[in-house]
Amino acid sequence: MARPREFDPDEAMDKAMRLFWDVGYEEASLNDLLRVMQITRGSFYKAFQDKNAVYLAALDRYNERVVSGTVGYLTDPNMGSGRARILGLFSKVAEAAHKDGDRLGCFLCNALVDKAAADRQAEAKLQAMVRRLENAFFRAVGELPEVDETRARETARGLLSAYFGLRVLGRAGLSREMAGDCIRQVERLLD
Amino acid sequence: MARPREFDPDEAMDKAMRLFWDVGYEEASLNDLLRVMQITRGSFYKAFQDKNAVYLAALDRYNERVVSGTVGYLTDPNMGSGRARILGLFSKVAEAAHKDGDRLGCFLCNALVDKAAADRQAEAKLQAMVRRLENAFFRAVGELPEVDETRARETARGLLSAYFGLRVLGRAGLSREMAGDCIRQVERLLD
C-alpha cells in the first residue's frame, strides 16, 4: 500500500557490517556507510534507526553469520576429530590473514579492542560472542582423549586466547612462517 | 631569551599517551587531549606539531618506556629463569587486567587493531615493537632446557600470540579464573 523499497536491507546491512568490521565504529562515518550501502540519507534513516543501532545490528549479524559458522565448524563431528577441527580453524584464520589484503581480522576481536569500554549494549553482545566461542572450543576439546572437564575448560580458554592473538597478529601483517609457528604451538596445547 | 614554558612537555606527552592508549586515535579528540594534558590550544601547537605527530610520539614513548620495560624483564637473568620470567610477565598482564578498572590493555595491541592499516608511519613503529617483543620472548625461551633455535623461535611466536590474546580478553573483562586458565596453557607451551 505504498512505494516499495528499492534496496535490500539485508544486503545493505551486510555492507555496513563489513565497513564497521574493517575500520571500526568511529572511523566509519555516516557518509562512508551510505556509500558502501549504496543508499542515501533518506533511505538510511527510514529503514534503520541511527548509526549506533546499525552498529549493534552489525554485531548481531556477525554473531549469527560468522560466529555461528565458526561454532558450527568447531562442533560438527562430520568435520573430523575435535583436534582436526581446532587445527583446521586456526589454519583458516592464518590463511585469511594472507588472502585478505584488507586485513579484516575478526570483527569480534576488533570490536573488543576499540568499542568494548564505550557502549554497554555492544559490550554485552561482545561478551556473549566470546562465551560462544569459548564453549565451542570446549566442546571440541572435550573429544580429545584423556581430558577431564576441568582440563578441557582450561584448554578451551587457552585456545580462545591463542585465537585472538593470531587475529591481532594478522592485523600486524604476520608472515606465513610466523602463522605456521603459532599454529604449531596450538598443536602442542592439544597433546 | 624568552618566556619559559609553564608545563613539562614530557609530562604532557605522558598524559597524551595514556589517552591514546585508552581510547585510540580517533576517539581522542583534540579537546580531550588538551584537557588531559592540561594545556591550551596555543601551547599545544607551539610545543608539538599536530595531533598525528603526538600520536606517533606516543607510540615511540610506549616503545621506550613500556615495551623496553617488558623486554628488559623478559631478558634479565636476575629475574629468575627464562621460564619464570615468561610466566611472571603473563601473571602481571593478568593482574593488570583486574587492577585497571579502565581496562587499558596494551597500547601496542590496541593500536594494531585500530590504527594499523591507516597510517604507514604508525604501522612501521608497531611492527618494530612486535619484533622487539618476539625477540625478547625468544631470548627467554632460549634458556629453557632442550630447545634448539628453531623450536625457540616457534615457541616465542606462540607466546607472542598468547600475549596479545590475553590482552584482548582483558578488554573483554576476563575473570580471574579465566586468566589463570590461560596462563596454565602458556605453562604447557614451556614444557
Add this chain to the structure above:
DNA sequence: CTAGTTAGGTACTAAATGGTACCGAATTAT
C-alpha cells in the same frame, strides 16, 4: 482515476572537528 502511504533524494541544521591567527603576558639580553 484518485487518495493515501511510504520510499528516495537533498537541502539544511547544530555541534564538533583539527588547525590558525593574533593578542597580551612573561621572560631575557642589552
Add this chain to the structure above:
DNA sequence: ATAATTCGGTACCATTTAGTACCTAACTAG
C-alpha cells in the same frame, strides 16, 4: 628600562559530523 622573543589563551576558520525536514516519486487500495 626597553627591545626582542617566546609562551599562554582565545577567538576564529573551514570542514566534517550525525541527524532532520521536507519535497517529490512510486506504488496500492478503493
